[in-house]
Amino acid sequence: MQKSSIAYKNTGYFSKLICDYLDNKNEINSFYSHFPNKEGFAKAIADKNYTNDNRAVLVRSLLKQYEHLTFVSGTTKNNINLLQNTNAYTVTTGHQLCLFTGPLYFIYKIVTTINLAQQLKKDFSDNHFVPVYWMATEDHDFEEVNHFVAYGKKVVWNTEQKGAVGRFLLNDIATVVEELKIILGTAPGAEKAITLFENAYLKNKNLAEATRYLVNELFTEYGLVIIDGDDAELKKCFSPYMHKELVGRESENLVQKTSAALETLNYKAQVTAREINLFYLKDSVRERIVFANDKYEVLNTNITFSQQELETELNQHPERFSPNVILRPLYQEVILPNIAYIGGGGEIAYWLQLKSIFENDKISFPVLVLRNSVLVVDKNSKDKLQKIDVSVFDLFGNTDELIKEFTLKHASVDFTIEKEEELIKGAYALLHEKANKVDVTLKPSVDAELQKQLNVLNMLLQKMIKAEKQKQEVQLNQIKNIKAKLFPVDGLQERSENFVMQYIKHDKGFIATLQQHLNPLDFNFTVLEE
Secondary structure, three states, rough: OEEEEHHHHOOOOOOOHHHHHHHOOHHHHOOOOOOHHHHHHHHHHHOOOOHHHHHHHHHHHHHHOOOOOOOOOOOHHHHHHHHOOOEEEEEEEEOOOHHHHHHHHHHHHHHHHHHHHHHHHHHHHOOEEEEEEEOOOOOOOHHHOOOOEOOEEEEEEEOHHHHHHHHOOOOOHHHHHHHHHHOOOOOOHHEEEEHHHHHHHHHEEEEEHHHHHHHHHHHHHHHOEEOOOOEEEEEHEEEEEHHHHHHHHOOOHHHHHHHHHHOOOOOOOOOOOOOOOOOEEEEOOEEEOOOOOOOOEEEEOOEEEEEEEEEHHEEEOOEEEEEOOOHHHHHHHHHHOEEEEEEEEHHHHHOOOOOHHHHOOOOOOOOOEEEEEOOOEEEHHHHHHHHHOOOOOHHHHOOHHHHHHHHOOOOOOOOOOOOHHHHHHHHHHHHHHHHHHOOOOHHEEEHHHHHHHHHHHHHHHHHHHHHHHHHHHHHHHHHHHHHHOOHHHHOOOOOOOOOOOHHHOOOHHHHHHHHHHOOOOOOOOEEEEE
């Protein structure tokens, strides 16, 4: 594939906050600790506070989590063991357990993480850097993860299960396989994709295990380490911070102050903190914990605790407490020797609201790195664009404007009407002189007639452009069709399409191509053309 790029701010798909962050604008420096460059990473390594006790727990938990996998590469095993060393750090991304990886950016996040870990090893060779994918197994918004889109068709897993999605059993997922077979048909490579899906989702017990299997299969040669935060030992390491949240309830105020500061600078806050930013997690329940009437209640249940009862529950069963979006980043940084977090635009935006929580708990704030974004242009679309003399970068703009510009550029006549407008204005200027000599009150009538003629001129121009569009109908339809294909529903391809289409065409070669071309510290949107 051939690589080119466009600045994020020129794509029209990224917020002002993210673009200003990438531009290292001074006004937002206070919302993060270190900028993602070599100097920033050096400071992050020096600042990282992480105990040997936590390292031992981390490695022990990871080894246990990997026990059910039949194959784990030597590179991944080595990376897990490296985490016992005080000079080993992690580079982490996190994501929900999207069915069959969900949208393409799931893949891009992990590749960005792997590439950054490799780059840091080159820059700081005395240290080790382990790429980590954090599975959001405790998330309970099933509708966000129960589907993927392949060849424009949405494949959905329907189940009545409730609670943390990582614990969902896979007994009723077989119908998804049959639907996928129909969509993929007999295309070359389809059988390989079906087998991958079946091995992941029909041969594992729950969604967490299936996702670990799938991601391990795709990325095992790169030494990626996959972690599940739904783990009693890891939660025990985090229990002091959960106790502080339950009793002190400081996070809401801290986040509110940061959000207000961002909004003062005309940036939009991404998330809102609660008084208590923890869920209670048990069986099929994951519900918010609230404090009311001098007791702790689990919403939508009959479960209540006094403070003493809640502290006992936390001490005996830390795994029953689950951080929400506000505290999950803190949980991650407590249990990992992490120096960088890779996220999408929305994620980076909400991390920028959280620094004060880290400072309050004396936990190092990681370097925030925007994941690589990619548009993959297939050979057929590329050839069609070249034939009609349209750049792929033109497609990032407004479609109607692109159509208008293309029409005018390739028109059989010059549609500029400045000369005609000047002639009409000149004629009415002479009428002005004559009218003034007769009656000065006639000036508004002359002006009104002038405007009518200019409007008629513009109306005729629009009719000519419409006629020209009809002459160029074939090319304009090609533009619209290619835009719809590469930017589904006027959105980015990576936020809609699944990786299976690329997997069928290129197998793991697609990931290898991404790994070759994506640079996590090149702050530009990547275009890859077949």
